Amino acid sequence: MRDAYHEELDSISDGLVEMARLVGSAMGRATTALLDADLELAESVIAADAKINDLHHDLENRAIDLLARQQPVATDLRIVVTSLRMSADLERCGDLARHVAKVARLRYPATAVPGDLHPIVLEMGQLAQRLVAKAGLVISTKNVDKALELEQDDDAIDALHRELFSHLLDDRWQHGIETAVDVTLVGRYYERFADHAVSVAKRVVFLVTGEHAAEFVAAQEASQAQ
Amino acid sequence: MRDAYHEELDSISDGLVEMARLVGSAMGRATTALLDADLELAESVIAADAKINDLHHDLENRAIDLLARQQPVATDLRIVVTSLRMSADLERCGDLARHVAKVARLRYPATAVPGDLHPIVLEMGQLAQRLVAKAGLVISTKNVDKALELEQDDDAIDALHRELFSHLLDDRWQHGIETAVDVTLVGRYYERFADHAVSVAKRVVFLVTGEHAAEFVAAQEASQAQ
Numbered sequence: 504m505r506d507a508y509h510e511e512l513d514s515i516s517d518g519l520v521e522m523a524r525l526v527g528s529a530m531g532r533a534t535t536a537l538l539d540a541d542l543e544l545a546e547s548v549i550a551a552d553a554k555i556n557d558l559h560h561d562l563e564n565r566a567i568d569l570l571a572r573q574q575p576v577a578t579d580l581r582i583v584v585t586s587l588r589m590s591a592d593l594e595r596c597g598d599l600a601r602h603v604a605k606v607a608r609l610r611y612p613a614t615a616v617p618g619d620l621h622p623i624v625l626e627m628g629q630l631a632q633r634l635v636a637k638a639g640l641v642i643s644t645k646n647v648d649k650a651l652e653l654e655q656d657d658d659a660i661d662a663l664h665r666e667l668f669s670h671l672l673d674d675r676w677q678h679g680i681e682t683a684v685d686v687t688l689v690g691r692y693y694e695r696f697a698d699h700a701v702s703v704a705k706r707v708v709f710l711v712t713g714e715h716a717a718e719f720v721a722a723q724e725a726s727q728a729q
Numbered sequence: 730m731r732d733a734y735h736e737e738l739d740s741i742s743d744g745l746v747e748m749a750r751l752v753g754s755a756m757g758r759a760t761t762a763l764l765d766a767d768l769e770l771a772e773s774v775i776a777a778d779a780k781i782n783d784l785h786h787d788l789e790n791r792a793i794d795l796l797a798r799q800q801p802v803a804t805d806l807r808i809v810v811t812s813l814r815m816s817a818d819l820e821r822c823g824d825l826a827r828h829v830a831k832v833a834r835l836r837y838p839a840t841a842v843p844g845d846l847h848p849i850v851l852e853m854g855q856l857a858q859r860l861v862a863k864a865g866l867v868i869s870t871k872n873v874d875k876a877l878e879l880e881q882d883d884d885a886i887d888a889l890h891r892e893l894f895s896h897l898l899d900d901r902w903q904h905g906i907e908t909a910v911d912v913t914l915v916g917r918y919y920e921r922f923a924d925h926a927v928s929v930a931k932r933v934v935f936l937v938t939g940e941h942a943a944e945f946v947a948a949q950e951a952s953q954a955q
Contacts, residue, residue: 567806567807567810570796570806570810571803571806574800576797576800580793580796580797584793587810587813591817668910671906671907671910672906672907676906680897680898680902680906681898683906683909683910684910687910687913688913691914691917
């Protein structure tokens with residue numbers, strides 16, 4: 504009975520890894536669609552979000568079914584509840600990739616992002632994709648050190664986000680209001696996507712160590728300082 | 730034993746109602762702070778978010794504790810899992826109120842929102858506050874009809890949001906880029922706040938009827954058409 508239980512738990516974990524893969528791919532393709540003004544690619548990202556939502560609902564149902572049938576306690580209970588949250592985080596990442604694709608579609612055949620901002624937005628998109636890929640790896644390996652790296656990666660996204668704002672607010676900005684609005688929203692979508700990826704990794708830290716990520720780091724630093 | 734259990738469940742529900750009250754109040758005060766450029770009020774909203782987060786974590790711990798000790802199944806299990814999600818929605822509403830307050834603080838002593846947009850932003854803020862108040866009522870009364878009203882209220886927020894954008898994108902916009910960025914973000918915060926309030930109400934519909942809100946409405950319409 505318990506073996507079947509752990510098999511189901513593993514299959515939920517596999518589902519989360521698959522979701523991470525799908526939303527990472529979606530954000531990568533959304534970024535390309537945005538920078539290349541590729542309508543077809545944008546449409547495909549928008550359409551593919553339904554599959555991510557389905558996977559999310561399927562995982563939720565399986566996790567709740569597992570709670571009802573197996574009534575896990577302690578660590579096992581924590582794993583199932585945390586899976587529900589990770590699934591919600593990843594589902595939201597999918598929405599944010601779709602939002603980026605929708606900006607691309609809205610401005611087609613023009614590109615929403617001016618050429619001088621392409622390098623920043625490209626890097627934000629690549630980092631966001633790497634963050635969620637790493638989050639997927641963290642889910643499957645439960646590697647706490649790797650999980651803690653995501654906060655630093657997120658700092659890099661935040662720095663790029665600030666750089667984007669410094670362009671927006673520069674007196675020499677010459678792309679008008681509509682583009683400023685698009686760039687503001689797109690910047691926010693990448694930032695939120697990265698936040699959710701970090702949140703997934705933090706939940707794994709909590710699962711493995713029983714401590715919230717910040718507490719875990721503080722405790723480690725305290726023991727190293729002794 | 731079961732009585733103690735239902736008391737705990739009621740107390741979790743009370744906690745959610747209290748969270749809805751707190752985030753509604755926070756968004757109301759954040760809107761005032763934003764439109765009046767009231768730094769003190771903005772600071773108080775920012776500081777008070779910690780209390781909302783504490784309440785969220787307390788509710789989460791109590792819900793997980795309840796799962797472990799009482800091992801509910803069927804409807805009871807669904808109530809506890811749904812409570813976890815509603816708590817997460819409301820915690821996020823608190824974050825969004827804090828974000829609005831932070832925009833107020835950032836631009837102090839100036840007002841971030843130009844005078845001609847005050848009526849729209851005021852109405853968005855008031856509607857957002859009413860939506861979450863209604864969500865709180867729905868949590869305590871489990872009133873499905875009231876819950877379904879929230880989608881219409883949300884349509885009103887979306888309409889105001891579009892109106893805000895039409896001002897932003899009007900050729901006569903004369904408030905510069907920084908203000909456009911602020912207004913874009915603030916508009917997004919209200920919209921997301923309202924989305925989470927609607928999400929809370931939809932979860933109650935699912936709890937009560939066992940159907941997702943859209944399915945429930947479709948089934949009702951089908952039975953009325955017969």
